[in-house]
Amino acid sequence: MTEDLKVGIKHKTEITVKEEHSAKKYGSGNVDVFATPCMIAFMENTAMNLVKEYLPKGSTTVGIHIDVSHIKATPIGMKVFLKAKLLEIDGRKLVFEVIASDEEGGIGSGTHTRFIIDKKEFIKRLG
Numbered sequence: 001m002t003e004d005l006k007v008g009i010k011h012k013t014e015i016t017v018k019e020e021h022s023a024k025k026y027g028s029g030n031v032d033v034f035a036t037p038c039m040i041a042f043m044e045n046t047a048m049n050l051v052k053e054y055l056p057k058g059s060t061t062v063g064i065h066i067d068v069s070h071i072k073a074t075p076i077g078m079k080v081f082l083k084a085k086l087l088e089i090d091g092r093k094l095v096f097e098v099i100a101s102d103e104e105g106g107i108g109s110g111t112h113t114r115f116i117i118d119k120k121e122f123i124k125r126l127g
Helices: 036-054 119-126
Strands: 010-016 059-070 079-090 093-102 105-118
Touching: 010 036, 036 059, 036 079, 036 093, 036 105, 059 093, 059 119, 079 105, 105 119
Parallel strands: none
Antiparallel strands: 010 079, 059 105, 079 093, 093 105
């Protein structure tokens, strides 16, 4: 890890909700609105992208816990803005605040935990 990886760093992502992001397509509901599992995936992706440039070569992070609320529906075609902020560093464990909003305001928030891993060692242990 580089010394630049510090609590408080932030990253943001913007997407436009497409039919492929809908609850109907994900199978998590029967309505064409932004799916909760899709929101969570984009939150995780935003947190992962926040720290990737700070990691040693050959390392990445894997998500191990997420605790979020999805409080408002977002229609297809609307933009969603995702933010991640690094809250805690405990060895290889990283804790993030994750927030999602659309063009009308907040739609979800919570915390997400990731672990720094060596990709080769991780894959080796799987087999």
